[in-house]
Amino acid sequence: MTPSVDYRLVYWPKLQGRGEFIRLALEDAGASYEDVARGPQGMTAIFEYLRGEQPGQLPLAPPILVHGELVITQVANILAYLAPRLNLVGDGDDERAVALQLQLTVADLVAEAHDTHHPVSTALAYDEQKDAAKVRSSAFLDARLPKFMGYFEHCLERANGGDFLVGRAHSYVDLSVFQLMEGLSYAFPRSMSQLSSRWPRLTRLRDRVAARPNVASYLASERRLGFNEDGIFRHYPELEGE
Amino acid sequence: MTPSVDYRLVYWPKLQGRGEFIRLALEDAGASYEDVARGPQGMTAIFEYLRGEQPGQLPLAPPILVHGELVITQVANILAYLAPRLNLVGDGDDERAVALQLQLTVADLVAEAHDTHHPVSTALAYDEQKDAAKVRSSAFLDARLPKFMGYFEHCLERANGGDFLVGRAHSYVDLSVFQLMEGLSYAFPRSMSQLSSRWPRLTRLRDRVAARPNVASYLASERRLGFNEDGIFRHYPELEGE
Numbered sequence: 449m450t451p452s453v454d455y456r457l458v459y460w461p462k463l464q465g466r467g468e469f470i471r472l473a474l475e476d477a478g479a480s481y482e483d484v485a486r487g488p489q490g491m492t493a494i495f496e497y498l499r500g501e502q503p504g505q506l507p508l509a510p511p512i513l514v515h516g517e518l519v520i521t522q523v524a525n526i527l528a529y530l531a532p533r534l535n536l537v538g539d540g541d542d543e544r545a546v547a548l549q550l551q552l553t554v555a556d557l558v559a560e561a562h563d564t565h566h567p568v569s570t571a572l573a574y575d576e577q578k579d580a581a582k583v584r585s586s587a588f589l590d591a592r593l594p595k596f597m598g599y600f601e602h603c604l605e606r607a608n609g610g611d612f613l614v615g616r617a618h619s620y621v622d623l624s625v626f627q628l629m630e631g632l633s634y635a636f637p638r639s640m641s642q643l644s645s646r647w648p649r650l651t652r653l654r655d656r657v658a659a660r661p662n663v664a665s666y667l668a669s670e671r672r673l674g675f676n677e678d679g680i681f682r683h684y685p686e687l688e689g690e
Numbered sequence: 691m692t693p694s695v696d697y698r699l700v701y702w703p704k705l706q707g708r709g710e711f712i713r714l715a716l717e718d719a720g721a722s723y724e725d726v727a728r729g730p731q732g733m734t735a736i737f738e739y740l741r742g743e744q745p746g747q748l749p750l751a752p753p754i755l756v757h758g759e760l761v762i763t764q765v766a767n768i769l770a771y772l773a774p775r776l777n778l779v780g781d782g783d784d785e786r787a788v789a790l791q792l793q794l795t796v797a798d799l800v801a802e803a804h805d806t807h808h809p810v811s812t813a814l815a816y817d818e819q820k821d822a823a824k825v826r827s828s829a830f831l832d833a834r835l836p837k838f839m840g841y842f843e844h845c846l847e848r849a850n851g852g853d854f855l856v857g858r859a860h861s862y863v864d865l866s867v868f869q870l871m872e873g874l875s876y877a878f879p880r881s882m883s884q885l886s887s888r889w890p891r892l893t894r895l896r897d898r899v900a901a902r903p904n905v906a907s908y909l910a911s912e913r914r915l916g917f918n919e920d921g922i923f924r925h926y927p928e929l930e931g932e
Contacts, residue, residue, distance in 0.1 A: 505788045506848055508795055508841045520787045522794040524766075529787045545762045545771045546747045552764040553750055559801065567809055568822060569829035580810060580822055587811035599750045606748055 455481040455530070458493050458512040463679040464631070466523050466558070467511040472623045473527055475666040477534035483671070484514075524551040527620045536620040547614045550603070550621045554628055557596040561632065562680045564588045564687060574677075574684070585687035589639045593632070597647055600625060604649035611656070618660075625650065626657035631681030638688050697723040697772070700735050700754040705921040706873070708765050708800070709753040714865045715769055717908040719776035725913070726756075766793040769862045778862040789856040792845070792863045796870055799838040803874065804922045806830045806929060816919075816926070827929035831881045835874070839889055842867060846891035853898070860902075867892065868899035873923030880930050 455474060459467030461483070474481045484493045497507050497519065504519030512519060513526045520526055528548050531537035537547050567584035568577040604610045613621045629650065633640040644651055657663055666672055675681055697716060701709030703725070716723045726735045739749050739761065746761030754761060755768040762768055770790050773779035779789050809826035810819040846852045855863045871892065875882040886893055899905055908914055917923055 500844070500848070505791065506841070506845050508838070518784045518787065520791050522791045525787055525790045525794055528770075528790065529783065541771065542760045545760065545767060548767045548770065549747065549762050549764045552767055563805070568825050569833075571829055571833055583810050587813055591811075591813055596750070599748070602742070603748050606742070 453480045453482045454515070455479055456484050456514040457481055458484045458497055458514065459510045460494070461486040461491065462673065463676060464627075464673050464681075465511075465679045468673075469523050469554075469624050469627055470511055470513065470526055470530070471671075472627055472663070472666070473530055473534060473536055473620045475671070476623055476660060476662050477536060478662055479530075479534055524548060524555050527551055527624070531620045534620075536618070536623070538615040538617060538619070543615045547619055547621050550600075550613055551624055553596065553599070554621070554624045557592070557628060558631075558680060560588060560592050560596075561635065564635075565682050565684060574682075578686070581684075581687060586689070589636060589688070593636070593639065594643060594646070597643065597650065601647045601650050604653065610649045611653070613653070618657075622653055622657055623663075626654050626663075629654045631675065631679075634675040635681040635683050636688055637683070695722045695724045696757070697721055698726050698756040699723055700726045700739055700756065701752045702736070703728040703732065704915065704918075706869075706915050706917060706923075707753075707921045710915075711765050711796075711866050711869055712753055712755065712768055712772070713913075714869055714905070714908070715772055715776060715778055715862045717913070718865055718902060718904050719772075719778060720904055721772075721776055766790060766797050769793055769866070773862045776862075778860070778865070780857040780859060780861070785857050789861055789863050792842075792855055793866055795838070795841070796863070796866045799834070799870060800873075800922060802830060802834050802838075803877065806877075807924050807926060816924075820928070823926075823929060828931070831878060831930070835878075835881065836885060836888070839885065839892065843889045843892050846895065852891045853895070855895070860899075864895055864899055865905075868896050868905075871896045873917065873921075876917040877923040877925050878930050879925070 457467060457470055457474065459465065471483065485491050494510055496502050497512050500506050502519065504517060507519065507521040509521065511523060511526065512521050520529060528544065531547065537544055564585040565574050565581050566577065567580045574581065603613055607613065608616055612618060613625060658667065699709060699712055699716065701707065713725065727733050736752055738744050739754050742748050744761065746759060749761065749763040751763065753765060753768065754763050762771060770786065773789065779786055806827040807816050807823050808819065809822045816823065845855055849855065850858055854860060855867060900909065
C-alpha cells in the first residue's frame with residue numbers, strides 16, 4: 449500500500465467491470481488513488497477484505513473503496529460518497545438524490561447487461577447457459593436497452609440545455625453513462641449502432657465526456673484496461689443474432 | 691392529493707413490491723404521508739409521473755417519492771434521502787455510507803429473488819419461463835440466498851452487540867432486512883425454515899423489528915397488503931422443488 453494516497457480502490461486487476469465506474473470518477477477528478485490489486489499485493493488484497501481480515505465494514509464483493517478508516521462497497525454508494533469530495537456533484541440534498549437515482553438506474557441496466565450472458569446462474573459458465581442467454585439477450589435488445597437509454601435521453605431533453613444529466617454541470621452520472629455506452633457498444637455493436645440515432649443528446653454527452661482532458665488521457669493510458677469476456681460487457685456475436 | 695402531508699409515495703396500490711420497503715420506513719417513523727395510488731386517483735397518479743406530465747425529475751419506474759418539489763425514485767435512494775429526516779440513520783457520512791451499502795446489498799438480493807420467477811424476461815409471464823425459473827431458483831436457494839443472508843449475519847456478528855446492522859441504533863436497513871426476510875419466507879418457506887438456524891442474529895433482528903410498536907400496529911392494519919403472486923416475492927411451490 450502507498451500510505452500517501454487519499455483513496456484506495458480494491459478491485460479485480462484484469463477487468464474493467466463495475467470498478468471502472470469508480471476508476472473513471474477518480475481519474476476525471478485527478479484524485480490521488482491507488483488501484484490496490486494492480487499493485488504488488490495483487491488479488492490477495494481483495495481476499496483479505498472479503499475474508500474479514502481487515503477492519504471496517506465487511507464487504508460482500510468488490511469494488512471496495514478505502515478512505516481512512518472507512519471501507520465501503522457498492523458502486524453507486526461509493527460514487528455518492530466520493531462525488532462531493534471530488535467536485536463531481538452539486539450541492540444540496542435534492543441534486544444529490546437526483547444523481548443517485550440516475551446512478552442506480554445505470555446500475556440496473558448494468559445488471560441486466562450482465563444477465564444477458566448469465567441469465568440462469570453466475571455459478572455456471574456462459575457456455576452452459578448459452579441458449580437461455582440468447583433468449584434473454586433478445587429481450588434485452590428489443591425492450592430493455594431501448595427503454596433505459598430512451599429514458600436517459602428523455603432526462604437530458606427535460607434538463608436545462610440537455611448537456612448534463614444532473615443540474616447544470618458535469619457530474620459522476622455523466623461519467624457513468626459514458627462508460628455504460630462504451631460497454632454496451634463493445635458488447636452489442638450492431639444494436640448500439642442501429643439505435644444510436646434515437647439518442648442524439650446521449651451521443652453528444654458521450655463525445656463530451658471522452659474529450660475531457662483527464663478522461664482522454666486516462667483512456668489513452670495503460671491504466672485503462674480493455675473490455676474482455678471476463679467483465680460485465682462481453683462481446684458474444686451470437687447474442688446479437690449473428 | 692392531500693396537501694397537508696409531508697411525503698407522497700406513488701406506487702402500485704395492490705402489492706407490497708419494492709414500495710413496501712418505503713412504506714415500512716414511513717410507518718415505523720410515524721411520518722405524515724399519503725400512499726397516493728391507493729387513494730381516489732388510483733394508478734392514474736403513477737402514469738402521470740411516468741408519462742412526464744408532472745414536474746420534477748422524470749421517473750423510470752415506481753416507487754416514486756414526492757417531497758415538496760423533489761421527485762425521486764429507486765428504493766435505496768429514497769430511503770437514504772428519508773432516513774436522516776425520519777431519524778432512521780445516524781449522523782455522519784461514514785455511517786450513512788455503510789447504511790446505503792447494506793441497503794444496496796438488500797436491493798441486489800431482492801432483484802435476484804425477483805429473477806427466480808422471471809429469469810428470462812420481464813415481458814413474459816411466469817408460465818412462459820417456468821423451466822428456466824426452476825433452474826434459476828435452485829441456484830438461488832443453493833448458493834445466492836445462503837451467501838447473502840450469511841453475509842448479513844456476519845455483519846451483525848462483527849457489529850457492536852449484534853443488534854443493529856448500522857452503528858448502535860435501529861435504522862432503515864434493519865427495517866429492510868426484516869421485510870426481506872418476510873418476503874423470502876413467503877416465497878420459499880421450506881428453505882427459509884431450514885436455513886434460519888444458521889442466522890440467529892438475523893432471526894432476533896426480525897423479531898425485534900416486528901415488535902416495534904409502529905411496525906406491529908402497521909402489520910396488523912389494513913394498510914399492510916398481503917404478499918401475492920404479482921409482487922417480487924411469489925410463492926410458487928414448484929420453485930422450491932415441491
